[in-house]
Amino acid sequence: MLKYKTKDDLDSPQRTLFHREIILNKSFLKKLYVEWYDTLLRELTSVPDGKIVELGSGGGFLKNIVPSVITSDIIPLPHTDLTFSALQMPFRNSEVSVLFLLDTFHHIPDAYQFLKESERVLQKGGKIIMIEPANSVWGRFVYKNFHHEPFDKKGGWTIPDTGPMSGANGALPWIVFERDASLFTNRFPDLKIEKITYHTPLRYLISGGVAYRTLFPGWSFGFFTLLDRFLAYLSKEISMFMTIRIVKR
Numbered sequence: 001m002l003k004y005k006t007k008d009d010l011d012s013p014q015r016t017l018f019h020r021e022i023i024l025n026k027s028f029l030k031k032l033y034v035e036w037y038d039t040l041l042r043e044l045t046s047v048p049d050g051k052i053v054e055l056g057s058g059g060g061f062l063k064n065i066v067p068s069v070i071t072s073d074i075i076p077l078p079h080t081d082l083t084f085s086a087l088q089m090p091f092r093n094s095e096v097s098v099l100f101l102l103d104t105f106h107h108i109p110d111a112y113q114f115l116k117e118s119e120r121v122l123q124k125g126g127k128i129i130m131i132e133p134a135n136s137v138w139g140r141f142v143y144k145n146f147h148h149e150p151f152d153k154k155g156g157w158t159i160p161d162t163g164p165m166s167g168a169n170g171a172l173p174w175i176v177f178e179r180d181a182s183l184f185t186n187r188f189p190d191l192k193i194e195k196i197t198y199h200t201p202l203r204y205l206i207s208g209g210v211a212y213r214t215l216f217p218g219w220s221f222g223f224f225t226l227l228d229r230f231l232a233y234l235s236k237e238i239s240m241f242m243t244i245r246i247v248k249r
Contacts, residue, residue: 003179011150011163013075019210020079022061027218030061031205035081036227037245040100048125048208050097054105055086059210060066065171069100074164087113091121101130105244106149106172109161115188119248128193128246130181134198136176137237142205143170152180177244194245198236203228205240 010196023029040062044052047063055064057071057080072082084090086108099118108114118128133143150159151170158160159169169175176184176195183192203224207213216224229237 010166011075013077015165016059016061016073016075016077019060022210023059024061026207026214027202028214028216028221029209029223031218032060032121032203032207033060034065035063036102039131040129041066043098043127043129043245047097047127049122050123050126051091051095052098053091053101054100054102056101056107057181058102058104060102062100062229064090064100071231087117089117089121093120094123094126096121096124097126099126099128101128101132103132105130105132107164107168108172109159109167111157111172111176112187115184115191119188120191122248124248126248128191130173130243130244130246131241132173132244133170134236134242135171135178136198136239138201139240142240171242173242176245190249192247192249194247195243196245197243198239198241199228199232199243200241201228201238202240223241 008142033162038208052066052069053068054060054071055071057077062069063071070082071080073080074083074085076083079081080091086104087110098124122128133139133151140151140153143149147170149170151167153171153174155169155175159172159175161167177196181193203221205219206215206224
């Protein structure tokens with residue numbers, strides 16, 4: 001596993017660039033990212049015309065698949081279009097059709113402020129699409145025992161703002177959109193939780209992520225895709241990730 005000597009090491013642009021190199025060169029992991037990016041592609045036909053924005057692009061490569069996307073991060077990176085905080089976006093009111101976040105929401109220090117800002121920039125019919133850690137039996141076990149980030153399901157809507165990557169609570173998506181779903185509805189009547197889907201029990205672990213070696217070669221991805229879908233069908237409690245779709249009414 002990668003060892004982070006300090007939080008500054010974890011939060012440095014060099015670390016993100018290192019992660020990008022790993023993602024692009026690990027066949028199994030790259031195929032998983034492509035599948036996750038397809039989640040966004042499927043939504044583009046059901047949203048109004050407008051800016052497509054990825055928040056927390058990090059080491060990803062979404063722009064290679066969706067050239068029109070505006071990639072962004074809170075730290076300056078040579079491959080992203082813009083640098084800004086998700087709490088203060090440089091877009092006009094109702095200018096954005098989609099906000100896409102891959103493993104980003106659980107690093108945002110103030111979920112309420114982010115959602116208010118998202119509500120401002122999204123068009124009516126626009127969507128927030130997130131792929132985030134799942135608070136399932138299997139997910140909790142993995143994240144609490146084999147991951148460096150905190151996973152506190154008793155937490156609130158804010159996390160310590162220690163840094164773009166070192167500040168985190170893996171349970172934050174579940175807290176806001178499931179545990180506190182009624183509070184979310186009261187606070188954001190113009191935003192509707194359209195769907196939450198639990199998925200991907202094994203393949204991220206098999207890929208090794210950015211910290212471990214891949215357990216199986218890239219050509220086996222199709223077999224484990226079928227196995228993942230079967231396991232997720234049996235029970236959401238076996239999943240490691242969830243996709244959250246929110247639409248602006």
